[in-house]
Amino acid sequence: xxxxxxxxxxxxxxxxxxxxxxxxxxxxxxxxxxxxxxxxxxxxxxxxxxxxxxxxxxxxxxxxxxxxxxxxxxxxxxxxxxxxxxxxxxxxxxxxxxxxxxxxxxxxxxxxxxxxxxxxxxxxxxxxxxxxxxxxxxxxxxxxxxxxxxxxxxxxxxxxxxxxxxxxxxxxxxxxxxxxxxxxxxxxxxxxxxxxxxxxxxxxxxxxxxxxxxxxxxxxxxxxxxxxxxxxxxxxxxxxxxxxxxxxxxxxxxxxxxxxxxxxxxxxxxxxxxxxxxxxxxxxxxxxxxxxxxxxxxxxxxxxxxxxxxxxxxxxxxxxxxxxxxxxxxxxxxxxxxxxxxxxxxxxxxxxxxxxxxxxxxxxxxxxxxxxxxxxxxxxxxxxxxxxxxxxxxxxxxxxxxxxxxxxxxxxxxxxxxxxxxxxxxxxxxxxxxxxxxxxxxxxxx
Amino acid sequence: xxxxxxxxxxxxxxxxxxxxxxxxxxxxxxxxxxxxxxxxxxxxxxxxxxxxxxxxxxxxxxxxxxxxxxxxxxxxxxxxxxxxxxxxxxxxxxxxxxxxxxxxxxxxxxxxxxxxxxxxxxxxxxxxxxxxxxxxxxxxxxxxxxxxxxxxxxxxxxxxxxxxxxxxxxxxxxxxxxxxxxxxxxxxxxxxxxxxxxxxxxxxxxxxxxxxxxxxxxxxxxxxxxxxxxxxxxxxxxxxxxxxxxxxxxxxxxxxxxxxxxxxxxxxxxxxxxxxxxxxxxxxxxxxxxxxxxxxxxxxxxxxxxxxxxxxxxxxxxxxxxxxxxxxxxxxxxxxxxxxxxxxxxxxxxxxxxxxxxxxxxxxxxxxxxxxxxxxxxxxxxxxxxxxxxxxxxxxxxxxxxxxxxxxxxxxxxxxxxxxxxxxxxxxxxxxxxxxxxxxxxxxxxxxxxxxxxxxxxxxxxxxxxxxxxxxxxxxxxxxxxxxxxxxxxxxxxxxxxxxxxxxxxxxxxxxx
Numbered sequence: 013x014x015x016x017x018x019x020x021x022x023x024x025x026x027x028x029x030x031x032x033x034x035x036x037x038x039x040x041x042x043x044x045x046x047x048x049x050x051x052x053x054x055x056x057x058x059x060x061x062x063x064x065x066x067x068x069x070x071x072x073x074x075x076x077x078x079x080x081x082x083x084x085x086x087x088x089x090x091x092x093x094x095x096x097x098x099x100x101x102x103x104x105x106x107x108x109x110x111x112x113x114x115x116x117x118x119x120x121x122x123x124x125x126x127x128x129x130x131x132x133x134x135x136x137x138x139x140x141x142x143x144x145x146x147x148x149x150x151x152x153x154x155x156x157x158x159x160x161x162x163x164x165x166x167x168x169x170x171x172x173x174x175x176x177x178x179x180x181x182x183x184x185x186x187x188x189x190x191x192x193x194x195x196x197x198x199x200x201x202x203x204x205x206x207x208x209x210x211x212x213x214x215x216x217x218x219x220x221x222x223x224x225x226x227x228x229x230x231x232x233x234x235x236x237x238x239x240x241x242x243x244x245x246x247x248x249x250x251x252x253x254x255x256x257x258x259x260x261x262x263x264x265x266x267x268x269x270x271x272x273x274x275x276x277x278x279x280x281x282x283x284x285x286x287x288x289x290x291x292x293x294x295x296x297x298x299x300x301x302x303x304x305x306x307x308x309x310x311x312x313x314x315x316x317x318x319x320x321x322x323x324x325x326x327x328x329x330x331x332x333x334x335x336x337x338x339x340x341x342x343x344x345x346x347x348x349x350x351x352x353x354x355x356x357x358x359x360x361x362x363x364x365x366x367x368x369x370x371x372x373x374x375x376x377x378x379x380x381x382x383x384x385x386x387x388x389x390x391x392x393x394x395x396x397x398x399x400x401x402x403x404x405x406x407x408x409x410x411x412x413x414x415x416x417x418x419x420x421x422x423x424x425x426x427x428x429x430x431x432x433x434x435x436x437x438x439x440x441x442x443x444x445x446x447x448x449x450x451x452x453x454x455x456x457x458x
Numbered sequence: 459x460x461x462x463x464x465x466x467x468x469x470x471x472x473x474x475x476x477x478x479x480x481x482x483x484x485x486x487x488x489x490x491x492x493x494x495x496x497x498x499x500x501x502x503x504x505x506x507x508x509x510x511x512x513x514x515x516x517x518x519x520x521x522x523x524x525x526x527x528x529x530x531x532x533x534x535x536x537x538x539x540x541x542x543x544x545x546x547x548x549x550x551x552x553x554x555x556x557x558x559x560x561x562x563x564x565x566x567x568x569x570x571x572x573x574x575x576x577x578x579x580x581x582x583x584x585x586x587x588x589x590x591x592x593x594x595x596x597x598x599x600x601x602x603x604x605x606x607x608x609x610x611x612x613x614x615x616x617x618x619x620x621x622x623x624x625x626x627x628x629x630x631x632x633x634x635x636x637x638x639x640x641x642x643x644x645x646x647x648x649x650x651x652x653x654x655x656x657x658x659x660x661x662x663x664x665x666x667x668x669x670x671x672x673x674x675x676x677x678x679x680x681x682x683x684x685x686x687x688x689x690x691x692x693x694x695x696x697x698x699x700x701x702x703x704x705x706x707x708x709x710x711x712x713x714x715x716x717x718x719x720x721x722x723x724x725x726x727x728x729x730x731x732x733x734x735x736x737x738x739x740x741x742x743x744x745x746x747x748x749x750x751x752x753x754x755x756x757x758x759x760x761x762x763x764x765x766x767x768x769x770x771x772x773x774x775x776x777x778x779x780x781x782x783x784x785x786x787x788x789x790x791x792x793x794x795x796x797x798x799x800x801x802x803x804x805x806x807x808x809x810x811x812x813x814x815x816x817x818x819x820x821x822x823x824x825x826x827x828x829x830x831x832x833x834x835x836x837x838x839x840x841x842x843x844x845x846x847x848x849x850x851x852x853x854x855x856x857x858x859x860x861x862x863x864x865x866x867x868x869x870x871x872x873x874x875x876x877x878x879x880x881x882x883x884x885x886x887x888x889x890x891x892x893x894x895x896x897x898x899x900x901x902x903x904x905x906x907x908x909x910x911x912x913x914x915x916x917x918x919x920x921x922x923x924x925x926x927x928x929x930x931x932x933x934x935x936x937x938x939x940x941x942x943x944x945x946x947x948x949x950x951x952x953x954x955x956x957x958x959x960x961x962x963x964x965x966x967x968x969x970x971x
Contacts, residue, residue, distance in 0.1 A: 260463045304553055315500055317485035318493030334504050358486040362479060369475050376468050380461045388460050392467070399471060403478050410481035 018070050024082035025066060028089055029059045035093040035327060042328030043097065051096055054115055058092055058122065059085075065126045069441075072134045076444035077378055083370040084422055084437060090364060091423030092118060094351050095344060097328055102344050103425055114344060114425060121427040125434030132438030139442045143386045146197035153190045154233065156183040160241060184246045185432035188253075189439075192393035195254060199261040200386035207262045244289065245408075245416025249401050251275055256396040257389055260379075296414035312340045313347050313409055316354040324357025344425040346417055349409045364423070365406065372399035378440055381447035391443045394436045507531055507550050507642075512565040512588040512840050514545055514557065516597040519846045523558075525588075534639035538597065539632045540604040543662035544624075544774070544833060547635035551642040552649060556662070557591065557834060560772045564589040564837055592836040592846060594623035602962045603628045606955040611657060611943040612920075613664035614959060615816035619925060619937040621856040622820070622829030624767065625963060626938075627813075629663040665767070665776035668809040669941060672908030672948065673735045674921045675804030678818055679743055680732060680874060682755035685826075685867035688746045691728050691874070695742045699723045706738045711796045713741050716909070721883060732874045732906065733884035737803040744802020749792035752802070756781050758862040759828060760817055762789035767813070768832045769857055779810040804908060815923050816939035822875065823904075823925035823934035826868035830857040875904035876928050890954040893926050896961035903960055904928030907948030920945030922952035926960040936963045 033055040040050025062085045069076070092115060100113030105120070112120065136142070142149075160183045163174050173180045199206070255271040258264075282289045291306065299307035299314070316339065319325060330351060331339050340347045353361040375395025382388040398421050405424075408415035419429040485493070493499065509532055511525035523536050523545050534548050546556020554562055567587040603614040603626045616626040637648040652660050661667060683689045697706075702723035705712035714737070715723075721734050731739035744752060756762065761781060766773035781801050782790045792798040800806035813831070821828035832854060839849035863871075878884040879891050880902055893903040905924025912918060925937040938956050945951035 256467060260460060260467055263459065263463045263466075304551075312500060314485055314489075315493055315496075317482070318490040319501065320486055321490050322487060331501060331504075334500055339500060353482065353486060358482060361482045361486065365475060365479055365482075372471055372475075373468065376464055376471075379464050385460060388464070392464060396467075403474055407478050407481060410478070410485055412478060412481040 015070065016073055016075055018066065018074070018078050021066055021069075021078035021081055024079065025062055025085060028062065028082060028085045031086075032059050032089040032093065035089065036096060039093055039097045039328040042326060051115065054092070054096060054119055057119055058089065061119075061122055061126050065130055068130045069133065072130075074133055074137075074441065074445055075448045076133060076441035077374050077448075079370060079374050080437060080440060080444075083367045083374070084434075087364065087367045087371075087422040088122060090352055090356075090360070091348060091420075092122075093327065094348060094355070094423075095425055097355075098332060098344050098351070099338075102338075117427070118425055118430070121430040122434075124427075125431045128431060129434040129438035129441070132435060133441035133445070136439065136442045137445050139390070139439065139446070140384075140386065142193050142390075143197040143200065146194050146201075149190045149194040149197070153187055153194065156187045156190065157233075159183055164241070182426070182428040184243060185428040186435075188246075188249070188397055189394075189432060189435055191250065192253065192257075192397055192436075193390065195257050196386055196389040196393050199257060199389050200384070203261045203385060207264065243417070244292070244414075245404060245418035248404055248416060249397065249418060252400045252404075253393055253397045256400075257393045260392045261385075261389055292414045292416075296411065299411070309341050309347070310411060310415055313350045314411060316340060316347075316350045317410065320354040320357045320361075322358050324353070324355050324360055327355050330354040342417075345419060346405070346415065346424075347409060348420055348424045349406050352423070353409075365402075368399060368402040368421075371395070375399070375440055378444040378447060382443055383447060387443045387446060391440060394440050398433060398436060503550070503553065506566055509566045510588050510840075511548060512567075512590045513844075514565075515590065515592045515846050516541075516600070517592065517594055517835070518596055518598070519592070520597050521844050522593070522597070524844070528640075531641065533641070534636065536635045536639070538601065539634045540600050540628060541595075541597075542632045542635045543629035543664065544593070544595065544600075544627045545635075547639050549635075549638045549642070549645055549649075550640075551645040552638060556774060557593075560768065560774055561591055561834065564772075565591070567840075588840045589851060590838045590840050590847060591834050592838065594618075594833050594835045595626060596966060598966055599626045599959070599963055600628060602626075603955075603959045604630065604632070606958055607942065610945060610951070611663070612941045612945065613667060613812040614938065614940050614955065615664050615812045616936050616938045616959060616963065617816050617820045617829065617831055619820040619823035619829060619934050622831045622859065623835065623856065624831055624833040625936060626959065627664050627767075627833065629661070629665075629667070631657050631659040633659040663941070663943075664812045665765075665774060666811070667941075668777060668779070668811060669919050669921075669943075670805065670910035670912060671808055671810045671815065672804040672910030672919065672921050673737075674815055674818075674906050674908035674923045674939075674948075675801070675808060675810075676732060676735065676740045677822065677871065677875065677906050677923065678756060678759060679740050679747070679752070679802045680728060681818075681822060681863050681867055681871045682752060683743045683747045684728075684870050685755070685863035686747060686751055688751075689728060689743055691870050693743075694725050694727050695739060696725065698736070698738055698742065699725050701738050702736070706741055706799075708741065708745070708795050708799050713738060713796075713799055719886065721886065728870075729874045729877045729881065730883060732878050733881045733887070735878075735887060735907070740803040741799035744799050745795060747802070749798045752798065753781055753789050753791070755863075757789070758860075759821060760814055761810075763787075765811070765813060765817075765831075768834060769854065772834070774833060776811055776813045779808075779814040781806075781808050783807045805911060812939045812941045815921070815941075816937060819905075819923040819925050819939060820937040821862050822868055822871050823928070823937045824859065824868075825865050826861055826863040827859040828862045829859040832857060872904055872928060873930075875906055875924065876902055878907075879903050879905045879924065887949050888922070888953050890949060891922060891924055891957040891960075893957055893961040893964065895954075896958050898926075898961045898964050901927035901932065901964065902929040903957060904934075905953070905956060907953050909947045909949075917944035917946055919943055920948045920950065920952040922948055922956035924956050924960065926964060935967055936960050 036055040037049035095118050096115035103114045105112045105117045165173055255268050259268045283293055295306050299310040303311040343351050372395055375391055379388045379391035382391055401418055401421055405418050405420050407413045419426050421433040508530055513521055514523040516522055522541050525532050525534050546558040548554045548558040607630045612630055614626055614628040618625055633652055638645040702715050705714045716737055726739055761779045764778050765776035780789055782792055797806050801808045817828055834854055836850050837852040839847040841847035879888045888905055888907045891903055891905045903924055903926035905922055908921030910919040920942040922940040925934040928934055938960055940952040940956045942951045
């Protein structure tokens with residue numbers, strides 16, 4: 013068998029192999045004022061994971077996109093440098109007699125996630141089977157939500173977590189994937205019907221209701237429960253992903269418009285009805301009105317962005333702690349972007365946004381290369397979900413939109429998010445592999 | 459076809475990435491400088507943890523607030539809780555309030571708002587030089603006034619009507635600011651207790667409390683109407699005696715007199731009407747004056763806008779007082795004759811701060827010129843020995859006064875206020891404000907009581923405004939506003955407090971005997 017090298021991927025991974033350990037060392041030297049490079053085992057473990065993943069893909073003859081893994085590696089690397097630099101007792105795992113700090117736990121989840129990514133990328137190269145079980149996916153989705161509703165416990169006012177012994181899981185993360193698969197399958201099937209037979213009222217096209225109903229019902233249920241669970245970020249993310257997939261499937265801007273009007277109306281109702289929504293919006297409008305109370309977190313974040321400026325304060329030199337407390341509460345999850353922008357400046361922020369953009373636009377390329385609608389829609393959904401999530405949380409950090417508690421994929425601390433994000437990357441790679449091999453096996457290209 | 463849609467989606471996403479990037483540029487480049495110089499910047503606050511802070515002295519040179527470094531932490535000690543609502547606190551955890559906030563830069567010696575120049579100074583290794591402040595308030599009068607309020611909630615504001623210097627600025631209940639101004643980790647508990655206290659000790663009532671004025675408002679109504687020429691000291695309203703009995707029907711709503719006790723209705727002139735505090739007489743006056751003119755006069759006296767104690771850039775803020783329900787922070791027009799008539803005698807929708815009413819009294823005492831109040835008189839070099847340094851760096855005098863009504867209108871109002879305390883009828887209501895009762899002989903006080911009805915079962919607020927000495931030819935040395943929350947009638951509680959505080963000041967000042 014001829015080995016297909018993934019040389020572009022390898023070339024792009026090489027700088028990361030050096031940059032991540034270097035970043036760890038610079039941070040620790042700045043922090044401790046010694047020449048001790050610090051937790052080098054974590055840095056080497058991290059780059060090791062990417063080397064192994066790369067080799068595994070080569071070994072299995074995977075011919076999917078070669079820019080995605082390096083982009084993920086860069087984002088995760090910046091994130092891990094920052095997580096390693098923050099106080100390690102902010103989060104962590106203990107169980108089975110082992111005590112792991114925050115960065116160690118994050119690395120562990122990277123390991124789990126990347127094994128799953130390779131497994132999906134290789135094992136689901138025939139991803140088309142997923143569409144045959146679309147109502148099973150819908151059922152799983154509803155089960156996941158019901159489980160959260162019944163068994164979930166609250167952290168910071170949002171009921172998002174389920175306790176499973178040694179680990180806690182956020183069902184919203186796998187739900188994201190399940191929902192994207194279902195919507196992609198459903199839209200691939202009904203796409204032609206949705207675009208051809210439309211009701212028209214004036215200049216606005218309305219979708220034919222019967223084809224639309226099952227999806228709307230499921231989606232309405234999801235939205236309702238998500239709002240009930242007080243997880244506004246996830247609701248916004250789901251809705252945005254749904255509208256994007258609908259747009260790509262139908263090409264109708266009017267559907268998106270209707271969706272946006274619905275969203276604005278829903279948001280207004282939520283604002284009037286729910287105290288926590290109102291409070292979020294008020295803080296967003298003027299966080300400086302109560303800088304030491306409700307506006308504490310966003311105001312501190314804006315100051316951190318200001319301190320970072322163009323070039324940043326330097327790795328390890330940001331104002332993470334003020335006295336005995338964190339300068340920004342939840343800096344390791346909600347505000348990891350701000351922490352990075354403080355130490356690496358606008359340049360670092362742009363780098364992070366740039367890597368996210370690479371992921372998004374490679375995802376779009378994979379979608380255009382897919383040979384059938386399901387694959388294209390699935391790729392669009394997965395990519396939009398990752399990309400929108402990054403935009404929503406970064407926009408929340410910079411006060412562009414109200415802050416919502418979702419993670420920055422591959423950067424924020426959090427096992428559920430890391431694993432789900434890698435599963436999505438695995439699926440994207442699988443679709444990409446099919447797209448590339450299909451194209452190359454076509455007779456006119458040989 | 460899907461491919462076309464995806465390409466269009468790509469374009470939209472590019473725009474989204476550009477917008478999010480721009481928002482980052484906004485804070486990290488455009489707004490960075492502005493953020494760095496904000497006073498609530500956490501870094502600035504943190505740096506100030508280790509900076510010594512200047513001492514604050516009373517007018518007599520007694521220490522009121524001082525700082526010491528304890529294990530590298532700048533710890534603030536406040537001597538007298540009676541001053542908490544003037545000086546405020548400088549907490550490492552909760553930020554600063556009061557004078558501590560208004561004079562923050564001078565107190566810590568960081569006078570350069572430009573961090574770059576600040577940096578140059580650091581390079582030159584010049585330590586920030588804290589400055590000391592001297593207040594216009596004499597601790598003896600402040601403590602005396604606070605003791606008069608006792609355990610009641612309320613406020614006493616005393617001003618020198620000639621200069622605007624604050625002589626006393628008491629808000630009760632108060633609290634000891636020392637526990638929240640030391641170790642930030644120890645500060646949360648005391649602060650939580652203060653926040654949870656239903657008596658609201660954190661509210662600086664003298665400046666930030668809004669209260670129904672009751673009859674003290676009649677001073678404003680009288681002054682405005684006299685200045686506008688709508689009434690003269692001799693004006694009477696012929697229907698008034700009968701209306702005292704039957705009620706004065708305005709727009710179908712009967713305005714009634716308050717309980718006049720043993721006083722029988724008669725055809726009162728302006729002085730007598732103020733002495734007995736006739737609601738119906740002043741309802742007539744208000745209607746004669748008209749809503750528009752009334753609001754305009756109130757505005758001249760400082761109503762309808764936030765007030766400031768001290769120069770604009772270093773001022774203690776005070777909430778606005780209103781004649782009518784405010785619209786976007788400004789006075790709205792009266793929406794009917796009933797509202798106008800009721801406000802003219804102090805009920806209706808009017809709300810006022812004790813500071814505003816002290817300014818009203820000052821304007822009458824000052825012959826129609828309302829002084830601009832100030833509370834910090836001097837900035838001095840920092841002294842370590844508990845005595846004010848001899849080096850005065852800056853003297854902050856009166857920011858000046860504004861003429862609000864004519865000398866004649868002020869004199870006529872003043873004469874009526876003298877009668878209201880000393881006159882045959884007035885003695886029955888405000889006689890307890892007479893300073894001769896408190897050991898000041900040969901001088902007379904002027905004033906007006908107020909009993910602010912709150913409706914329902916709530917006990918009314920007790921008010922007094924006045925000044926002394928007030929007799930013809932004398933120059934008033936103190937103007938005062940006293941408020942006792944739920945204190946009942948003005949005659950019972952606020953008037954004697956006002957009389958005692960005015961007498962005490964004339965004694966301390968040496969102008970009384």
